[in-house]
Amino acid sequence: MRSLCIVGTFDDNGGKFSKIGEIIYRSVKRDDMHYINGGNFHKLQETLYEIKDSGLIYWFANVPNEKQKLVEDIKKNNNACVLVTSKRNVEKKYTFQDLLYHALGIKSNLFVEFIQKDGRYHGRVADPLGNVFLDYNDDVGLLGKVLKKRAEELLGYTRVPSINVGEKEDVPNETEFFEIIKHYAEVFHDLIHFHPEATNRFFGNASFRCERGFPSFRRDSLIYVSRRNVDKRYLNRDAFVAVKAGKIPVNYFGNDKPSTDTPINVKLYGYYPNVHYILHAHTYIDKAPFTHRIIPCGALEEADEITKLYPDNNKTNFSVNLIGHGSLALATDVEFMRKILYVPRPMPEIHPEYAQSL
Numbered sequence: 406m407r408s409l410c411i412v413g414t415f416d417d418n419g420g421k422f423s424k425i426g427e428i429i430y431r432s433v434k435r436d437d438m439h440y441i442n443g444g445n446f447h448k449l450q451e452t453l454y455e456i457k458d459s460g461l462i463y464w465f466a467n468v469p470n471e472k473q474k475l476v477e478d479i480k481k482n483n484n485a486c487v488l489v490t491s492k493r494n495v496e497k498k499y500t501f502q503d504l505l506y507h508a509l510g511i512k513s514n515l516f517v518e519f520i521q522k523d524g525r526y527h528g529r530v531a532d533p534l535g536n537v538f539l540d541y542n543d544d545v546g547l548l549g550k551v552l553k554k555r556a557e558e559l560l561g562y563t564r565v566p567s568i569n570v571g572e573k574e575d576v577p578n579e580t581e582f583f584e585i586i587k588h589y590a591e592v593f594h595d596l597i598h599f600h601p602e603a604t605n606r607f608f609g610n611a612s613f614r615c616e617r618g619f620p621s622f623r624r625d626s627l628i629y630v631s632r633r634n635v636d637k638r639y640l641n642r643d644a645f646v647a648v649k650a651g652k653i654p655v656n657y658f659g660n661d662k663p664s665t666d667t668p669i670n671v672k673l674y675g676y677y678p679n680v681h682y683i684l685h686a687h688t689y690i691d692k693a694p695f696t697h698r699i700i701p702c703g704a705l706e707e708a709d710e711i712t713k714l715y716p717d718n719n720k721t722n723f724s725v726n727l728i729g730h731g732s733l734a735l736a737t738d739v740e741f742m743r744k745i746l747y748v749p750r751p752m753p754e755i756h757p758e759y760a761q762s763l
């Protein structure tokens with residue numbers, strides 16, 4: 406797998422070499438890595454041709470303000486890559502929520518925030534879900550090691566595509582479940598203190614399967630998952646997408662793609678035959694047990710973490726906290742959903758043990 410590490414300053418006057426960038430490169434170096442440290446801006450533009458073939462990209466390029474848009478093209482050209490970026494916050498004009506919103510906007514998987522303290526640069530390693538793997542630290546070598554560890558973990562998680570397999574299917578009108586989701590969406594809106602333009606993305610998703618004998622629905626082969634980025638406060642049956650049960654990659658019907666967490670839903674419905682409803686939020690549930698690994702949205706391994714906590718496949722009406730991510734409630738009937746007590750996740754959610762394990 407090809408990888409890129411781009412650091413330093415790039416402009417029309419030859420740019421500038423970065424000593425900090427050099428230290429980071431030495432810490433994250435791979436045998437397949439192409440490394441550039443500063444130079445003319447046209448040289449940086451040429452690297453875009455290599456992006457399509459790169460599975461891992463460290464993009465710490467300092468460019469003039471009018472040319473900042475270049476980073477937005479990375480995921481447009483290679484959506485499957487693991488992208489690691491940086492943001493200078495020396496004047497501390499950006500809040501942590503601003504940084505998360507920026508990372509989400511460019512689809513960065515991991516980022517470093519740089520501040521200045523006592524005349525030295527300090528870096529913080531975080532992800533778009535608000536997890537901090539290394540809090541402000543002036544040891545650049547350690548920062549690079551933390552970046553490499555987390556980036557390699559992200560490369561190892563299993564992602565599966567969503568494939569359109571037909572025209573839109575009718576969705577059962579689970580009115581009671583929809584009303585519960587709307588209620589909790591307001592709760593989440595109050596609990597999640599995030600950039601106002603991105604709060605809806607932090608809700609999570611909901612899904613169900615029809616078990617009430619509607620003859621017009623192929624209830625034995627379909628589940629229904631909320632579509633991507635829909636505002637759950639105004640949710641109805643049109644906000645759900647029909648998905649084939651038990652199919653990985655995800656097979657969906659219609660023009661709207663289901664939530665990025667759909668693969669986990671598909672696996673869990675397959676493992677727990679008595680579960681009919683799943684509600685995923687980016688908040689925690691009071692007193693629910695925690696998984697042990699910080700797994701990003703949509704990675705199949707998250708389902709495995711849940712079944713390890715609850716190995717009995719006849720289990721139903723239970724909740725689990727997904728460490729560094731949020732929570733899941735799984736139920737046979739909607740009445741269980743009414744009794745959930747949600748609590749906010751820390752933001753940022755700092756994991757000091759992560760760097761200590763190196």
